[in-house]
Amino acid sequence: MLDIKQIRQDPERFKVGLDAKNSGDELDTLLNLDQKRREAVTRSDELKALRNRVSGEIAQLKKNKQAADDKIQEMKQVGAQIKTLDEEIRQVEEQLDAIMITLPNLPHETVKIGESEEDNVFVREWGKKPTFDFPLIDHLDLAEALGILDFHSAAKISGSGFPLYKGAGAKLERAFINFMLDFHVEKHGYQEIFPPFLANRKSTFGTGQLPKLEDDMYLDNTDDLFLIPTAEVPVTNIHRDEILAESQLPIKYTAYSACFRREAGSYGKDTRGLSRVHQFNKVEMVRFTVPETSYEAHEALLKDAEEILQALNLHYRVVSLCSGDLSFAAAKCYDIEVWAPGSEKYFEVSSVSNFTDFQARRANIRYRRTSDKKVSYVHTLNGSGVATPRLMIAFLETYQTDEGTIIIPEILQPYTGFNIIKTQP
RNA sequence: GGAGAGGUGGCAGAGCGGUUGAAUGCGGCGGCCUCGAAAGUCGUUUCCCGACGUGUCGGGACGGGGGUUCGAAUCCCUCCCUCUCCGCCA
Numbered sequence: 086m087l088d089i090k091q092i093r094q095d096p097e098r099f100k101v102g103l104d105a106k107n108s109g110d111e112l113d114t115l116l117n118l119d120q121k122r123r124e125a126v127t128r129s130d131e132l133k134a135l136r137n138r139v140s141g142e143i144a145q146l147k148k149n150k151q152a153a154d155d156k157i158q159e160m161k162q163v164g165a166q167i168k169t170l171d172e173e174i175r176q177v178e179e180q181l182d183a184i185m186i187t188l189p190n191l192p193h194e195t196v197k198i199g200e201s202e203e204d205n206v207f208v209r210e211w212g213k214k215p216t217f218d219f220p221l222i223d224h225l226d227l228a229e230a231l232g233i234l235d236f237h238s239a240a241k242i243s244g245s246g247f248p249l250y251k252g253a254g255a256k257l258e259r260a261f262i263n264f265m266l267d268f269h270v271e272k273h274g275y276q277e278i279f280p281p282f283l284a285n286r287k288s289t290f291g292t293g294q295l296p297k298l299e300d301d302m303y304l305d306n307t308d309d310l311f312l313i314p315t316a317e318v319p320v321t322n323i324h325r326d327e328i329l330a331e332s333q334l335p336i337k338y339t340a341y342s343a344c345f346r347r348e349a350g351s352y353g354k355d356t357r358g359l360s361r362v363h364q365f366n367k368v369e370m371v372r373f374t375v376p377e378t379s380y381e382a383h384e385a386l387l388k389d390a391e392e393i394l395q396a397l398n399l400h401y402r403v404v405s406l407c408s409g410d411l412s413f414a415a416a417k418c419y420d421i422e423v424w425a426p427g428s429e430k431y432f433e434v435s436s437v438s439n440f441t442d443f444q445a446r447r448a449n450i451r452y453r454r455t456s457d458k459k460v461s462y463v464h465t466l467n468g469s470g471v472a473t474p475r476l477m478i479a480f481l482e483t484y485q486t487d488e489g490t491i492i493i494p495e496i497l498q499p500y501t502g503f504n505i506i507k508t509q510p
Numbered sequence: 511g512g513a514g515a516g517g518u519g520g521c522a523g524a525g526c527g528g529u530u531g532a533a534u535g536c537g538g539c540g541g542c543c544u545c546g547a548a549a550g551u552c553g554u555u556u557c558c559c560g561a562c563g564u565g566u567c568g569g570g571a572c573g574g575g576g577g578u579u580c581g582a583a584u585c586c587c588u589c590c591c592u593c594u595c596c597g598c599c600a
């Protein structure tokens with residue numbers, strides 16, 4: 086959520102920022118409604134002040150056993166006026182909110198103005214594309230031949246786009262998760278969280294999925310709960326409606342969760358095998374910081390995610406999203422794309438975003454400054470560290486042998502308990 | 511799912527129609543005391559909205575929403591949540 090006071094003070098800045106995010110220009114309507122609201126609030130407050138004063142007088146009169154009927158009659162009128170005004174205010178606020186909740190965060194000054202993915206900026210790469218002296222197979226053919234991935238059974242159980250891992254494949258998936266969690270806890274100092282996988286409307290609104298992305302989430306209608314599309318939702322909402330002490334910041338959480346996405350209408354491009362699925366596993370990192378340090382934290386978060394791929398010795402590149410490709414709540418975002426040699430493609434395995442005070446304002450997450458005891462909004466950030474399906478793609482394709490087996494790098498062996506994946510029985 | 515109890519400030523816990531933003535205690539912060547600390551003691555300690563000389567004034571908030579009333583933390587309705595017991599269940 087943006088700050089209506091800031092918009093009021095400097096509409097031009099917001100106009101420019103929203104344009105950069107290809108977002109509608111409802112600013113004039115918004116400012117008119119804001120004006121209307123403030124005028125009505127002032128009138129209502131004046132009447133309430135009158136009512137409070139006279140009600141006090143009535144109380145005195147009654148105490149002294151004197152008649153107060155004329156004052157009571159008068160206040161009855163005032164009460165009716167207040168009711169009408171408050172109803173008017175409620176309606177104006179409803180219209181105001183309807184616009185406010187659809188306005189995206191403004192892009193940071195370092196973000197390139199652009200339309201789409203095409204305009205994203207290359208930041209850096211790590212390692213290089215590995216070379217092989219035998220013909221490569223892509224992850225789906227590899228995994229099905231090895232018997233570690235079974236989409237056919239999953240389709241029978243649930244539908245298309247649900248992975249089912251078997252044997253060493255299941256163990257490898259679990260190894261990824263445990264390896265990443267331990268890494269972030271032990272090397273990067275995050276506190277581990279195991280959150281609920283279903284979240285209510287307030288939570289999904291707080292992180293910015295609602296209202297725009299409602300159709301992208303699975304909804305349990307009976308209880309009005311959403312299957313989380315990312316652990317960002319429950320973990321960020323841990324501190325919803327709280328005022329933290331500055332001394333508590335920064336807060337660093339990491340959490341594994343299953344993630345559920347309907348991915349409606351995304352059939353066609355880039356959907357082969359594990360590249361786009363309805364349910365996947367992800368280890369997420371979430372940070373809460375004071376505003377002054379959020380961009381430093383953003384860079385640190387990016388490095389925390391990168392180190393996972395470095396530890397697994399997988400080649401990747403980092404891009405900085407242009408304004409038009411930024412998500413609704415993000416002010417700045419890096420994507421990490423891992424190289425999959427069999428598919429000959431880069432796959433996005435991590436999005437690392439700074440939401441500044443946008444989510445904090447929606448979720449009402451604040452902190453009290455030590456210096457002047459004033460309360461203001463924290464900055465929230467998160468990044469995948471990382472999502473497993475595309476990691477699996479890159480991993481299988483990078484570590485394949487000419488015999489169709491998969492070599493497990495040493496760092497992962499304590500988690501898998503084996504050093505090679507051969508055809509499953 | 512059924513029955514009962516309850517949701518008040520950072521926490522505990524009063525108030526149950528008329529200066530109650532809210533007693534009291536704990537915690538926090540500041541002063542005094544002390545070489546220093548503890549103890550003691552005095553003071554202080556919520557957030558949101560609006561107006562303007564930015565500090566003051568006005569309004570609002572006692573789980574959320576609605577109602578009754580001149581006036582609601584206090585009465586009524588409704589939803590949510592927590593606890594206890596019963597039922598069901600991994």
